[in-house]
Amino acid sequence: MAEGYELPLLLFAGFRSFIDELHAELAEQGHPDVRPAHGFALQAVGRDGVTAGELGRRLGVSKQAAGKTVERLERLGYVERADDPADGRRKLVRLTPRGADVLMRSAVIFDRLRDRWVERLGAERVSDLEEALRAMVPADGLRLDAASWFGS
Template sequence: MRRSERKAVDPDIGVLTARLMFAVQGELFATLAGQGHPDLRPQHGAVLAYLDPEGSRATELARRSGQHKQVVGKVLDELEELGYVERRPDPSDRRAKLVVPTARGLDQMTRSDAILEAIERGYAEAVGADAYAAFKRMYREIVERQRARRKDAAG
C-alpha cells in the first residue's frame, strides 16, 4: 500500500489534528464572516484565541499560542489596522505595551466563544456526551504531553 493510500485509510495524529483544525477554523471564520467579521482570517486566531478581555502583553500571547514574537507582532499590526485591538501602555510597567481588545474585538471574542461552543455541542451530539468528554480529556492529555516533550527537547 502506498503511503498516501495508508494515510487516507489510517491517518496519523498529525493528519487528523490538521484536518480537525482546518474544519473548525473554516466553520468558525465562515460563521464570523456572516456575523459581521468578514475581514478576519485563521492566522488572526494566533492572537484572538489567547487575548484576555482586559488585555495581554504581546510576549504572553506569543508564549500562549506557541508562535514567534515576530509572527504575533505582524498579526497584531493587522488586527490593530482592522480595529480589533489597540496597544496601550501597561499600567503595571509603563515600558511595556498591553494589547487590549476594542469593542469590535470583544464582540468577535464573544461570538467566537458561542460558535465554538455550538461546534463542540454538535460533536458531543454526534458521538455522545460521555464519549466526547472522554475524547477531549484524552486529547488534552496528549497535547500536554507533546508540549512537555517539546519543552524538554528545547532544554
C-alpha cells in the same frame, strides 16, 4: 488496522473542520476579515493586555512578527495600543470591544459545533474522545504558539 499516519491526519482534519466552520459563521456575523492566526493572537492578548514582546513570547514568534500581527489586528479594529499604567515607557496591546466580541462569538460557535458532534456521535463518544485526548496531550500541550509552529 489503520496506518500510523492516519491518526494525526484525522485529528488535524477534525480541527480544520471546526476552524473552517467557525470562520464561516464569524464572517456571517460581521467578522469576515478574522483569520485562524488572529484567534491565537487575540487569545494571547487576553483580558489584561500584553506588550508586543510578551505577545511574541506567548505566540512563539519574534517581537517584530508580533508587532506586524498587532498592526494587522489594529487596522481591523480588534486591538488597540495604550500606555501601560504600570510603566509609562511601555505600550500595552489591548482588545477593543470588537476584539472582545469576536472572542465571545467564537466561544458560542465552538459550543454549537461541539453540540453538533454530540448529535452525530453521541455524548458519551465525544466525552470519551475528549478524555482520551486529554490523557495523550502533554500538560503544556494547549499552547498559543500553534500558528507559528504551522508557519515554521
